Amino acid sequence: MPRGSTGQRAVTTARLLESAAEVFAERGFNGASIGMICERGGFTRGAFYSNFASKDELFFAMFEAHADVLLSRLRTALEQARGASDPLQRFAGLVAGQADNDRQWFLISTEFTLYAIRNPEAAAALARKDEAVRQEIGRIFTELLATTGRELVVDPALLGRFAVALREGGYAQELVEPGNVDARLMERLILPAVLDAFSRNSADSLSGPQRLDRQ
Missing domain, CATH: 1.10.357.10 (Tetracycline Repressor, domain 2)
Structure with a gap:
């Protein structure tokens, strides 16, 4: 589960989920990388790992x-x-x-x-x-x-x-x-x-x- 989804973190989490949904649907779960998800949403890997471990x-x-x-x-x-x-x-x-x-x-x-x-x-x-x-x-x-x-x-x-x-x-x-x-x-x-x-x-x-x- 995402950690501490309040304020700006909640916005970031929601955008990461939207970006991931698009990339997963296009590339498949295995074919989608964390880098692709971050790039789609305009985030750094640090932003990803502050919300999700994997x-x-x-x-x-x-x-x-x-x-x-x-x-x-x-x-x-x-x-x-x-x-x-x-x-x-x-x-x-x-x-x-x-x-x-x-x-x-x-x-x-x-x-x-x-x-x-x-x-x-x-x-x-x-x-x-x-x-x-x-x-x-x-x-x-x-x-x-x-x-x-x-x-x-x-x-x-x-x-x-x-x-x-x-x-x-x-x-x-x-x-x-x-x-x-x-x-x-x-x-x-x-x-x-x-x-x-x-x-x-x-x-x-x-x-x-x-x-x-x-x-």
Whole structure:
């Protein structure tokens, strides 16, 4: 995480993140150097290292910022879906409509994932970050289903994993086949069906949710 992001440091940090996003998307994580990032933003290496210890740390600051936006959108969709005639469909429609289809972030995160696959330390750090996001998505799904009188019969984080795979996989197909794939439509159709399939009426529960699967 960036250290001491107040005042001018906060401005510098934000500009470094913007510069890094551009360079990562253009060059890939491995192909982007700290020098390139500094040059793009008009900074010295000293300015970089006063905010981030490494490219990995910079990426995870970007990851957390993106995750905060995503989870905020999901929470907003949950609140708006409460009281709807079909909360699951309403939620899925809102979430799909909120998809920013950010090509830049998709390229950055995919490149870092490939880097992490070859780097055990980065993979472990990415897995921890991903798990935290999935856990929160799972909690949101649990609350959403509760509004319909249903409860999950699988680990909520497993559904979070599926939701992330659905969004990222659909967007990848849309980028490869522009005009032939509608990732938003896929999400609107599939997400409610999955939530319904892996949940049951809360009244049918005798001793709490039965876990059918694990992560």
